[in-house]
């Protein structure tokens with residue numbers, strides 16, 4: 001543990017740019033990430049939010065737990081985090097969730113486009129259960145770095161968290177970042193990891209999901225082509241597929257999402273400005 005700690009500190013001082021050393025940017029708001037300082041004692045503490053284990057990393061001179069805060073969390077809520085220190089002592093922390101107002105989008109669409117057919121609904125429910133299981137992945141090794149690469153060049157939509165209404169009825173909020181790029185543009189892994197899911201799904205179309213360690217996952221959707229298989233190791237910057245317009249979309253773009261302790265957090269927090 002001491003040895004690994006030294007190497008991580010060494011790498012972050014000598015090779016990572018300044019923004020990467022503090023990635024992700026922390027903000028205790030819905031869709032954001034809270035940081036909890038857990039002290040310097042070895043071994044690494046284990047931390048939980050409810051049933052979900054949290055990512056714990058060594059940062060400069062102490063252990064830090066990162067808490068992904070679900071978009072559905074209300075401002076003013078208190079999240080209770082438990083940390084098990086070396087020696088077994090249990091410590092409790094409270095995260096006060098602050099306000100964050102995401103934009104709303106109201107769309108009027110023909111009723112037939114809002115309500116899925118029974119077959120599509122059954123397919124969607126099956127896929128939702130499968131994806132929830134995949135997004136619950138927690139593997140023990142911590143990510144070597146939390147900083148990420150933008151997986152495709154292009155302008156970012158900034159629509160993470162967008163509250164969508166179809167004919168006045170609330171739909172699920174937008175859980176990722178959309179990056180505009182022509183069909184066929186190579187998409188690369190935002191961080192080093194392992195491919196834990198590939199598939200073609202009703203809403204996200206052709207999709208790849210990567211596990212970067214300790215509940216930090218990234219998801220790439222609407223791909224025209226998938227070039228990796230489940231179980232493959234992938235390095236940051238290595239190609240995984242191509243931009244497309246598969247699934248329910250109006251045009252080609254990459255939907256890029258980042259998950260921490262099973263909840264979608266703003267991918268921009270991990271990317272350079």
Ligand SMILES: [Zn+2]
Pocket residue numbers: 174176177178254255256
């Ligand atoms: Zn999207």
